[in-house]
Amino acid sequence: METYQDLSRLVSPRSIALVGASDRSGSIGARALENLMDHSDFKGDVYLVNATKPEVAGRKAWPDVASLPSVPDTALVAVPAEHVLAVLEQCGEKGVRFAIILTSGFGEAGEEGKAAEQTMKEIVARTGMRIYGPNCPGLTNITERLGFTFSPSFRHDLRGGPVGLATQGGGLGRNVLQAMDRGIGVALWSSSGNEVDLQVSDFIHYMADAPDIKVIATLLEGVNDGRKFVAAVQHAARKGKPVVVLKVGRSEYGRKAAQSHTASITGSAEVNSAVFAQLGVVEVDDIDELIDTAWLFARGMPRQGGALAIYSGSGGTAALCADMVGNAGLKLAEFAPETLAVLRDALPSYAAIDNPIDTTTAVMAKPELARTCLQAVCNDPSVSLVLLPQALEYGDITKLAADITADVQKESPVPMLPIWMSERQGGAYKVFADAGLAPVRSISKAVKAVERWMGYADWRARADIDFKPLMQTAARPVADVPTRALSEPEGKAMLRAAGIAIPVSRVAATLAQARLLAREVGYPLVAKVVSEQIQHKSDVGGVVVGIHDDAGLEAAWESIHTSVKRNMPDARIDGILLEHMAAPGGLEILIGVSRDPVFGHILTFGLGGIYVEVFKDVSRRMLPLSATEAEAMIREVRCFPLLDGARGKPRRDIAALTALLVKVSDFVVAHGDHLVEMDLNPVWVGVAGEGALPLDAVIVMEQGEGGK
Numbered sequence: 001m002e003t004y005q006d007l008s009r010l011v012s013p014r015s016i017a018l019v020g021a022s023d024r025s026g027s028i029g030a031r032a033l034e035n036l037m038d039h040s041d042f043k044g045d046v047y048l049v050n051a052t053k054p055e056v057a058g059r060k061a062w063p064d065v066a067s068l069p070s071v072p073d074t075a076l077v078a079v080p081a082e083h084v085l086a087v088l089e090q091c092g093e094k095g096v097r098f099a100i101i102l103t104s105g106f107g108e109a110g111e112e113g114k115a116a117e118q119t120m121k122e123i124v125a126r127t128g129m130r131i132y133g134p135n136c137p138g139l140t141n142i143t144e145r146l147g148f149t150f151s152p153s154f155r156h157d158l159r160g161g162p163v164g165l166a167t168q169g170g171g172l173g174r175n176v177l178q179a180m181d182r183g184i185g186v187a188l189w190s191s192s193g194n195e196v197d198l199q200v201s202d203f204i205h206y207m208a209d210a211p212d213i214k215v216i217a218t219l220l221e222g223v224n225d226g227r228k229f230v231a232a233v234q235h236a237a238r239k240g241k242p243v244v245v246l247k248v249g250r251s252e253y254g255r256k257a258a259q260s261h262t263a264s265i266t267g268s269a270e271v272n273s274a275v276f277a278q279l280g281v282v283e284v285d286d287i288d289e290l291i292d293t294a295w296l297f298a299r300g301m302p303r304q305g306g307a308l309a310i311y312s313g314s315g316g317t318a319a320l321c322a323d324m325v326g327n328a329g330l331k332l333a334e335f336a337p338e339t340l341a342v343l344r345d346a347l348p349s350y351a352a353i354d355n356p357i358d359t360t361t362a363v364m365a366k367p368e369l370a371r372t373c374l375q376a377v378c379n380d381p382s383v384s385l386v387l388l389p390q391a392l393e394y395g396d397i398t399k400l401a402a403d404i405t406a407d408v409q410k411e412s413p414v415p416m417l418p419i420w421m422s423e424r425q426g427g428a429y430k431v432f433a434d435a436g437l438a439p440v441r442s443i444s445k446a447v448k449a450v451e452r453w454m455g456y457a458d459w460r461a462r463a464d465i466d467f468k469p470l471m472q473t474a475a476r477p478v479a480d481v482p483t484r485a486l487s488e489p490e491g492k493a494m495l496r497a498a499g500i501a502i503p504v505s506r507v508a509a510t511l512a513q514a515r516l517l518a519r520e521v522g523y524p525l526v527a528k529v530v531s532e533q534i535q536h537k538s539d540v541g542g543v544v545v546g547i548h549d550d551a552g553l554e555a556a557w558e559s560i561h562t563s564v565k566r567n568m569p570d571a572r573i574d575g576i577l578l579e580h581m582a583a584p585g586g587l588e589i590l591i592g593v594s595r596d597p598v599f600g601h602i603l604t605f606g607l608g609g610i611y612v613e614v615f616k617d618v619s620r621r622m623l624p625l626s627a628t629e630a631e632a633m634i635r636e637v638r639c640f641p642l643l644d645g646a647r648g649k650p651r652r653d654i655a656a657l658t659a660l661l662v663k664v665s666d667f668v669v670a671h672g673d674h675l676v677e678m679d680l681n682p683v684w685v686g687v688a689g690e691g692a693l694p695l696d697a698v699i700v701m702e703q704g705e706g707g708k
Contacts, residue, residue, distance in 0.1 A: 002231040002472075005130060007198075007206045010098040011141050011188060013073035014044045016148070017096070019065060019087050020078035021048035023057045028102055029078040031150040032138070033057060036076070039155040041145040047072055065090040074098045076138070076148050081105035084134065085119055092127030100148055101133035107194045108135055120196045136193030137170035140177075143187045143212045153178070161185015161436070162214035162298045164207035166200045168192055168221045169248075172287055176217065179291045182429075183438035184298070187212045195224055201232040204243060208236035216243045217294035219287075223272070226598035227472055230622075233279050238465055242297045242456055244282045246290045247272055271596045274620035280459045282452045288441065292449040295438045299415045302457040306384025307333035308450065309377045310356035313363055313401075317391040317421070318356035324447045325387075330454065332356070333382040342376035367400045371408060378412035385450060386416040389443055393424040402428035406435035419446045462632075470623045471600025474672035482703040483676050487530050488537075488577055491678075491699035498667045500660065503693055505579035511557050515550055517578050524548050524581045526695075527556040529564050533571040535698055540567035545581065553578075582693055587642060587652055588682035590618070591661065591694070593668050595676050601668050605633045605661065607642075608682035615639075623672075625665035630658045643685070650687040657685055657692045674702040 018036060022029030033056065036042060047068050050061040062068050065075065065087060075091045077084060081103050091099050106113035120131055132139065138149030140157070147154040151174065159180035164187055167173035173191045180186070187210065190203040200218055207213045216236055223229045233243050247269070276283045282297075284290045308330055312318040325332060332355050335343075343353035346369050352358035357377065363370045377386055388405065392398070402418075409416050418432045420439035432439045440446040486494070489507050496502045504521050507530055508514035518525060529542030537543050541563025544556035557576060564571060588608035596602050599622060606618030619636040621629060634640065634657060645651035660683070668675055680694040 002228050004202055004205045004232075007098075007202065009073040010100075010130070010132065010139065011206070012144055012146065013098070015047070015070070015072040015074075016042070016044065017047040017049055017065060017068060017072040017075045017091075018078065019049040019075055019091075021050050021056045021061060022078075028150040030057075031152060032076060032078050032102065032148070035147040035149055035151070035154045039145075040147045045070070045072070065094050065096070068094065071095045074100060074148070077101045077103060077133075078150065079103065081113075081116070085116060085123075088120060088123050088129075088131070092123050092129045096129055098130050098132060100136070100138055101131060101193075102136065102138055102150055103133075104135040106134045107196075117194065117196045124197050131197040132190075133193040134196065136191050137174070138191070140189040141187075142185075142189070157186075159185045160187060160212075162187060162212065163294050164203075164210060164213035164216045165189040165218070166192075166203040166207065166216060167219040168195065168200060169219065172219050172246075172248075175287055176219075176291055179288075179295075179438070181433065183433035183436045184291060184295045185436065199224055199228060201225065201228040204229075204232040205235050208232070208239045208241050214241060215294050215297040216241055217290055218243060218245050219248065219290070220245055221248045223598050226596075226600065227476075230275070230279065230469055230471065230599070233281050234465070234467070237280050237463070240301075242280070242282055244284060244290055244294045244297065244452075245276060246284050246287060247276075268596060271599055271602050271620065274602065275599050275622060278621055280456065280463055282456055284448075284452065288445060289448055292438070292440050292445055293452050296415065296417065296449050296453045297456070299436070300385075302454050303384055304457040304461045306454055306457065307331040307382050309333050309335075309380065309383045309386045310389070311359070311374065311377055311386055312356065312389050312391075313359045313361065314389075314391050315352065315358040315360070317389045318352065318358045321387055321389045321419070321443050321447075322356045324443050325450075328447050328451045330447065330451060333380060333384075335377075335380050336382065339376050339380040343373055346372045346376075363401065364394070364397050367397070367404060370401055371404045374405065374408045374416070375411075378408065378414055378416065383414055384454070385414055386412075387419060387446060387450070388416055389419040389421060389446075390428070390439070391421045393422045393426045393428065395426055399427035399431060402431035406431055406437065409435065409437065417446055417450070419443055462628075464626070464629075469600065470669055470672050474600060475674075477595055477597055477600075483700050484703050485532070485535050486699045486701060487532060487574065488528060488697060489530060491697040492694075494671075494699065495667065495694065495697060498663065498670065500663050500667065501691060501693055502697075503580050503582060503695065505577055507575040507577050509575045511554065514553060514557060514576060514578060518547075518550070518553055521578050521580050525553065526579050526581050527553070527560060528577040528579070528696075529560050529573060530575045530577050531564070531568075531571045531573050534564070534568060540564050540571075579695075582684040582695060583686065583690070586684035586686050586690075589657065589685050589692070591664055591680040591683055593623075593664065593675070593678040601672060601675070603633075603661070603665060603668070606637055607639050612681075623665045624669050625662055627658055627662055630661035630665070633661065634658060652685045653688050653690055653692055655688075656690075657683075660692045660694075671701070676700040676702060 020029040021033050048056050048061040050056050075096045107117045142160045157177040170191045207216045236243050310321045348362050351360045418439040492502045506517040508517050525547040526545045547553050547556050590606050590608040590612045592604040601623050604618050604620050606612045617638045619633040643652040677700045679698040683694050685692045
């Protein structure tokens with residue numbers, strides 16, 4: 001069970017020491033002092049620490065933390081890197097609860113900086129003081145107007161609201177705050193930098209409990225502790241607070257940039273995305289999408305099966321918006337008769353009233369018609385959200401319509417989402433922003449936000465909120481532990497013992513023995529080389545299929561030995577595995593398990609053979625799997641119609657495949673402390689009633705488990 005410290009005295013301290021306080025214009029210490037004293041509404045005690053001056057900016061200063069007259073809750077550290085460790089030692093000895101390290105030049109700067117960070121961890125372990133940073137812009141509590149930061153923009157970024165923002169880097173986090181200019185409001189921004197101690201996960205967990213926060217937006221460069229992250233986002237889900245994430249470092253270029261920036265573990269993009277989706281974390285692709293999506297959640301929670309209304313004064317704009325809604329698989333609402341009656345009475349006969357709505361230019365002549373129509377649409381029982389695409393800026397006319405929209409929104413049971421398509425921003429844009437409607441800058445961005453918003457309702461409806469991932473109970477992976485790939489007979493024996501159906505097979509050490517065993521196994525056969533040195537048997541000519549008689553068996557025996565000796569002369573052949581061939585016409589599927597260093601064991605499902613590499617059509621899950629989740633994995637892949645009987649083909653045994661996935665999951669749970677990876681490829685899937693059989697199995701264990 002992951003534990004989290006109460007961060008309330010970091011977010012809202014009763015007293016604070018600014019170590020490195022300065023009156024030198026432009027310095028970090030001076031900017032931090034200005035934000036704290038001039039632009040914050042801090043009512044607690046402030047202690048300034050300066051090693052060379054008894055007074056800073058007209059206020060008394062102390063030479064060091066040790067000489068302070070009382071113990072501050074938090075220390076804001078703004079001294080050069082070479083002095084930071086000494087300051088932290090004094091803070092820890094003094095009994096300071098939290099230290100915010102603004103200074104850079106640590107883990108992101110090389111080996112010497114990493115060594116300093118290790119010392120910081122030792123200080124935390126020894127004193128109990130928690131460290132935030134280093135290499136961070138500080139902490140901003142906008143609800144209470146507290147700026148523990150050196151940012152010159154703090155004074156301008158003070159629009160409060162229900163979004164909690166947890167980031168690692170500072171620049172993109174500040175970018176989110178500056179979206180306040182189009183109407184979003186933020187309660188708290190944490191930017192945890194190199195995360196020597198406190199991590200993004202600590203703040204997600206804190207924000208999940210914070211009464212002034214409805215939704216959590218996070219910018220991740222990497223996840224340093226997968227267990228803690230999973231526990232934090234699950235806590236947020238149980239509290240009914242969506243987590244929206246933008247993950248940086250999804251390409252090789254991005255990974256390198258993220259590592260040099262905050263020295264984070266970026267992880268596999270595919271695994272990260274799979275974990276996010278499984279846990280209901282809403283993943284976005286860009287910074288404006290993070291803002292749009294988070295703010296939509298802040299304005300209202302979606303309901304499952306909801307539908308949209310499109311309201312515009314331009315027929316072409318309404319049609320374009322409807323196209324994008326349809327292409328995204330979203331649903332337009334069917335208006336109730338009473339809604340249609342209001343629209344029919346208010347608008348001219350040539351207006352389109354049957355969703356999407358085109359009011360035509362009638363509302364320009366009579367703007368109050370917009371109030372009547374919008375109220376009717378917002379109150380329609382089938383409408384969950386109203387899209388308002390605005391193609392043009394018409395000065396006072398547009399502003400008046402925006403005033404009416406903002407007024408109607410105050411009483412509306414559903415959110416209205418303005419889409420500001422014009423490059424020209426006038427008074428209407430400001431009206432929307434001031435009303436907290438945060439206009440989105442394109443139809444495609446708006447539809448993406450709505451798609452994710454509504455998708456979260458679907459996830460909530462099917463989610464197991466109390467799901468306990470195997471990673472929370474299995475042993476943590478240890479670097480550089482020796483591993484061993486089990487032979488195919490060994491691996492299949494383990495699977496068979498776990499109740500997984502495996503084709504009948506035997507291992508022959510000699511050709512004479514092979515002839516006898518062939519009759520026991522039964523023709524037709526497949527013959528495979530058995531060697532600890534060979535995992536990919538086909539690559540060295542170590543597999544022969546379609547053996548129907550003794551003559552074919554003798555030829556296969558000779559072929560395998562000759563090919564293996566030619567391709568891998570140093571490999572020791574321990575025997576030949578003889579296995580009864582599956583019936584023709586089966587579909588080949590891949591089931592793989594890998595142990596991700598951040599999120600633990602991940603199961604992958606998709607087309608088998610070479611297709612998984614070509615099409616990359618797979619689904620992934622953390623384990624353990626329920627039967628419901630296993631079937632969802634199967635239905636999630638694009639190739640599912642092949643399993644479901646596309647174009648007259650027979651339907652495959654999906655029930656047997658589902659049961660196999662669950663048994664594989666159970667196998668991994670049983671061996672989770674030592675299982676490194678497993679590859680069942682191909683898995684033969686017959687038609688309904690014929691079953692699903694792993695035909696090949698590669699299992700890699702830590703040394704000492706499952707073998708020598």
